[in-house]
Every structure is written in C-alpha cells, then in structure tokens.
Amino acid sequence: MESPAPEARVVARYLELQAPDFEQVHLEKVASERIGDTIHGIWDAHGSRGERFWVITNPTNLYSQSDFPSMDICLSFHVGLVVRMMENRSLSVEEMEARAPILRAFRKLDSARTALHEARESEHFQTVGVLCREALLTLVDDLRGSVSGSSDTAGLKAGDFKGWSLAAARHFAEGIDRLEEYLVQSTRTTWDLAQRVTHSRRAKSFEAEILVDAVSNVLEVFATVTRKSQGPPECPRCGSYVLFEEYLPDTDAMSTLCLSCGYEVRRLALGRIQHEPPTSDPEGECVTVDAPLYPPIRERLP
Numbered sequence: 619m620e621s622p623a624p625e626a627r628v629v630a631r632y633l634e635l636q637a638p639d640f641e642q643v644h645l646e647k648v649a650s651e652r653i654g655d656t657i658h659g660i661w662d663a664h665g666s667r668g669e670r671f672w673v674i675t676n677p678t679n680l681y682s683q684s685d686f687p688s689m690d691i692c693l694s695f696h697v698g699l700v701v702r703m704m705e706n707r708s709l710s711v712e713e714m715e716a717r718a719p720i721l722r723a724f725r726k727l728d729s730a731r732t733a734l735h736e737a738r739e740s741e742h743f744q745t746v747g748v749l750c751r752e753a754l755l756t757l758v759d760d761l762r763g764s765v766s767g768s769s770d771t772a773g774l775k776a777g778d779f780k781g782w783s784l785a786a787a788r789h790f791a792e793g794i795d796r797l798e799e800y801l802v803q804s805t806r807t808t809w810d811l812a813q814r815v816t817h818s819r820r821a822k823s824f825e826a827e828i829l830v831d832a833v834s835n836v837l838e839v840f841a842t843v844t845r846k847s848q849g850p851p852e853c854p855r856c857g858s859y860v861l862f863e864e865y866l867p868d869t870d871a872m873s874t875l876c877l878s879c880g881y882e883v884r885r886l887a888l889g890r891i892q893h894e895p896p897t898s899d900p901e902g903e904c905v906t907v908d909a910p911l912y913p914p915i916r917e918r919l920p
C-alpha cells in the first residue's frame with residue numbers, strides 16, 4: 619500500500635511528540651479502513667531498538683505491537699475507544715455558550731439518552747418517551763421569558779406545548795422565509811412522536827432512538843435561532859462586525875478591537891473578579907478622549 623508523503627509527515631510528527639525516545643527507522647502505511655463515515659489509516663512504525671508501534675489515524679493514537687500483535691484487534695480497540703471518548707467528552711466552551719439559553723432542556727435530553735442506553739424492555743423505551751416529552755416542555759419553559767407578552771401567548775396555559783412552541787417559532791424566526799414553518803412543523807411532529815412512544819405499550823428501541831435524535835435536533839435548532847436572533851457582536855461605535863479578540867496576559871484582560879475604526883473594549887478575563895480599588899486619587903486633570911485608544915488597525919500595520 620502507498621504511504622502518502624504528507625500523511626507520513628503528520629504521523630512521524632505525532633510519534634516525535636508522543637514517543638520522544640522512539641527513534642524511527644521505518645514507517646509504512648499498511649492499511650486504510652472505512653468504518654461508518656470515518657477512514658482510518660493504519661501505520662506500522664519500527665524503532666531503532668526493535669520497538670514497533672501501530673499508529674491509527676482519525677483521530678490519531680499509537681499502540682505498542684507487543685500489546686496488540688494483531689492489527690485488526692488493534693483497530694477494533696481503537697474504534698471502541700473513540701466511540702467511548704465521544705460519548706464521554708465534555709462540551710467545549712463554544713458549545714456550552716450556544717446551549718446556554720436552553721441548557722435545562724439539554725440536561726433533560728441527556729437523561730433521556732442515558733435511559734435509552736440502559737433500556738431493554740418496552741416499558742423502558744416508554745420512559746425514554748416521557749423524558750423526551752419533559753425535555754420539550756423544558757424547552758418552551760426556557761423560552762417563555764423571551765416570548766411571553768406577545769399576542770400569540772395570551773391565555774396560554776403553561777403546559778400548552780404546541781401553543782408555546784408556535785409562539786417561540788414566530789418570535790425567533792420572524793421574517794425569515796420558511797424557517798418559522800420548519801420550526802413549527804419539526805417541533806410539533808417531534809412532540810407527537812414523543813406522545814406516541816410514551817403511550818405505546820409495544821414501544822421499540824428504534825422508535826426511542828429516533829425520538830431522542832428528533833428532540834436533539836429541535837433543541838439544537840432552537841439553540842441556533844436564539845443565538846442568531848441576538849445578532850453577531852458589533853462595534854458600539856461604527857457597527858462593524860469585524861472584531862478581533864485577544865487575551866492580554868500582562869493585565870489578565872480580554873481585548874476586543876474593532877478592525878474598522880480601532881475602537882477597543884477591555885474586560886477582565888475569566889477567573890479575575892475585580893480590580894484592586896485605587897488607594898489614592900490619580901494625579902493631574904481628568905480628560906475625556908474622543909479618539910480611539912488605538913489608531914485604526916490599518917495604521918498600526920507596518
């Protein structure tokens with residue numbers, strides 16, 4: 619099998635970082651296997667002292683061939699490990715922020731997912747339906763604050779899922795062609811599916827799996843529209859969206875600099891709560907500065 623040079627460089631670099639004592643004398647791609655949507659490359663690496671490793675890519679990990687003499691067993695182990703890592707991985711800050719407005723609903727969905735993993739009998743799959751319904755009810759509960767007060771919500775009872783989800787779809791997708799319809803339809807059909815699984819005495823595993831996926835999709839779509847409806851951050855002075863964020867270690871502050879007009883805002887980085895209070899009044903006259911603290915970025919470039 620061919621060993622493509624760019625991929626070989628990446629694998630060699632990975633070995634350098636992960637096994638610094640390993641002195642590579644031979645590196646060869648021995649197989650490439652598609653599992654699901656992912657293609658894993660399998661590399662055979664020989665060291666100067668007779669050590670041998672399998673390096674499996676996408677994501678990349680290395681395994682000693684004394685632990686795994688068989689390449690096939692090593693690949694099966696790798697794939698199992700990746701699946702477990704994906705299930706247990708914690709969310710990135712961006713993912714957490716995106717979910718923040720409806721985080722309680724996502725937590726309920728996590729409970730449904732855990733119940734699905736453990737479900738064996740039809741009554742367990744019904745329980746998954748109950749938890750999915752709760753996730754949807756929590757979603758409208760989380761959105762109620764943004765939506766209540768509109769004419770769509772007058773006289774709605776707290777548990778009126780379809781009424782509240784319609785009001786939420788109208789509120790967040792207002793003026794965006796087809797999006798409102800998509801939100802209303804997908805949310806209603808997902809609710810109906812949850813009702814069906816909850817009340818079906820012969821609920822099956824695939825129905826519960828589809829339901830969990832459908833609820834996940836509804837929550838992700840609402841997380842996106844609630845975020846989008848807030849609009850991108852913009853420069854308070856010129857309205858530009860082209861902002862550059864930077865951490866300033868000397869002052870432990872985050873700087874947001876507008877690349878159009880040079881306006882800069884600084885705020886304390888996470889972990890620092892407050893400044894020391896000033897011990898005495900600053901000397902000299904106070905001045906009000908109209909010009910930006912930094913000149914526009916174009917002027918700062920050499």
Ligand SMILES: [Zn+2]
Pocket residue numbers: 853854855856857858876877878879880881
């Ligand atoms: Zn600006």
